[in-house]
């Protein structure tokens with residue numbers, strides 16, 4: 001295959017991608033102009049927003065209606081952010097509970113994963129569940145005779 005054939009094939013593939021289209025194509029001109037307009041509109045809006053912020057900071061009393069709307073939006077925004085935060089915390093707590101449950105069902109001796117509700121490993125008979133210190137409630141390694149946290153002797 002000649003190099004020119006390869007290039008011809010490639011440019012055929014690229015047709016429709018603006019970067020490879022001739023700049024005097026009306027479609028390209030339209031697209032470029034639309035992009036430029038969108039960019040400029042965005043900048044214009046940003047400047048208006050900044051003007052608004054500065055005016056509201058100084059003379060909010062001149063725009064009572066807008067100030068009302070602004071305060072309502074800001075209150076709703078705070079509420080929405082609070083909802084987001086509590087939903088994220090809920091998700092984290094659920095995940096932690098799921099992991100704790102999984103840990104409780106996994107046998108510490110043989111690693112067998114047991115169905116929910118069983119108290120002893122169905123594979124080797126080891127007591128399931130993470131043992132806790134009878135005095136301070138710290139988690140203990142199974143079979144520990146003393147609490148690593150407070151030193152209390154455990155009934156094993």
Ligand SMILES: [Zn+2]
Nearest residue numbers: 107110121124
């Ligand atoms: Zn086991």
Ligand SMILES: [Zn+2]
Nearest residue numbers: 133136147150
């Ligand atoms: Zn303890």
